[in-house]
Amino acid sequence: MVLYLIGLGLGNVEDITVRGLKIVKQCAKVYLEAYTSILCYGLETKQLEEFYEREVIIADRDLVENLADTLLEEAKDLDVALLVVGDPFGATTHADLVLRAKSSGVEVKVVHNVSILNAVGCCGLQLYSFGETVSIVMWTENWQPDSFYDKISANRQHGLHTLCLLDIKTKEQSVENLIKGRKIYEPPRYLTCSEAASQLIKILERKSEMGIIPAYDENTKVVALARVGWDDQKIVYCTLKELSTEVDMGPPLHSLIIPGPQTHPMELELLETFAYKK
Amino acid sequence: MVLYLIGLGLGNVEDITVRGLKIVKQCAKVYLEAYTSILCYGLETKQLEEFYEREVIIADRDLVENLADTLLEEAKDLDVALLVVGDPFGATTHADLVLRAKSSGVEVKVVHNVSILNAVGCCGLQLYSFGETVSIVMWTENWQPDSFYDKISANRQHGLHTLCLLDIKTKEQSVENLIKGRKIYEPPRYLTCSEAASQLIKILERKSEMGIIPAYDENTKVVALARVGWDDQKIVYCTLKELSTEVDMGPPLHSLIIPGPQTHPMELELLETFAYKK
Structure with a gap:
């Protein structure tokens, strides 16, 4: 069968x-x-x-x-x-x-x-021109990996866009429930665009401190996407800083795109229709 | 409305x-x-x-x-x-x-x-690990562009796979019909995996003649795909040379993947199930 x-x-x-x-x-x-x-x-x-x-x-x-x-x-x-x-x-x-x-x-x-990998084309960026896809994990106080930075950086060096898939945490157990072997789970959590933007800015600061010229800065314009393909789909084209501090994308799921350094005029024209500040 | x-x-x-x-x-x-x-x-x-x-x-x-x-x-x-x-x-x-x-x-x-851009994941290669997508055009005697080579090369340098979309020519007119303004069209033609492989080998030879160490060689293993998602879908994992000379993928549409230089063991294991010579 x-x-x-x-x-x-x-x-x-x-x-x-x-x-x-x-x-x-x-x-x-x-x-x-x-x-x-x-x-x-x-x-x-x-x-x-x-x-x-x-x-x-x-x-x-x-x-x-x-x-x-x-x-x-x-x-x-x-x-x-x-x-x-x-x-x-x-x-x-x-x-x-x-x-x-x-x-x-x-x-x-x-x-x-x-899949989300091709649906994000709805923002206007050519799917042709995306480089490697990265996953951004949800940082904790003590665990703040940033290996995705190098991939974003390599993509941008080659003029390519980067789709960032944002972390989802489900079925987490509290330490107490874990120890006691109770199958009681915390409510699901998902990384928002704003949180991801804050993490990306934090990495930027670290790279600068290390004397590395970062691949982007807080004024780099990015594309925030929420609930792609749903009736209440939301797309916002704004700076990393605006995304980290002002823009609320609403309920999950969120995805984030860091465009390549040069966007094609036609790409840009459609992106601008989603601009946060017009 | x-x-x-x-x-x-x-x-x-x-x-x-x-x-x-x-x-x-x-x-x-x-x-x-x-x-x-x-x-x-x-x-x-x-x-x-x-x-x-x-x-x-x-x-x-x-x-x-x-x-x-x-x-x-x-x-x-x-x-x-x-x-x-x-x-x-x-x-x-x-x-x-x-x-x-x-x-x-x-x-x-x-x-x-x-879209074909994500359906090709069925061959076992991770969609995450694809770089920029390229289009391979159908060469004529006098028009043999090879700009896609640089993109394949850049992708491979970063360990990324390249999806090559292959040219389709429809509604071409013969010179006679064009001159006479007759809307009579030639039958559609599509670039096959074998033809694309031959073009890629030809480019290889040119690069070698120019003293450039090519990004791949004729023994590089590639993935040929035909009619993805159809009942008679065909996937063959073989060398560029085998593809150019021996492997017949059948009717259109064809696509071709040049994997990155290192494939993940799990990717490789699934690719091997499509091997031309087992």
């Missing part, structure tokens, strides 16, 4: 493709991958189940460790679907699962969908 | 999203953008019209010049849809149309879909 990997797109139940929906309705079992909170993507299990008219099994952190085993075992006798927010080969690759399926002799079919 | 830009995904009529299909059925007029032959993407107008139960107006080269005017004029009074293969902000940006809509006071809504 077949293991289907089906992309759900950007967070509206109706963003699934017609083909994807048909397959979901035919599969014997339907799993929804939820490494990160699906609520961040605007999806609720009940809403999905009503739309699909099918039971949807949430593969959250507790289940995920054994998910591949379960899927591959079941797919020997049944058609099984794994639903994935975005595209199955988008921000999270499912290479491991596909490899294991191949070696178990389970056929895998993929139903692609849009 | 609203001008909808609706992505059709990778070439199966059912690759439209549920939301996209709903909108198409509601719009007063439905246009299909066909700068390039939609047949290359496996779509036929009649098939689309049957699926949508709507008339679909083909915006081919003759219409395209005035398309924006038509769409914006009509969208003042009607809901109008422009269907686009892939994602509306994928390989071709619709920035110009969006800009003109904004200045005419026409509301634009976008229904995203997968």
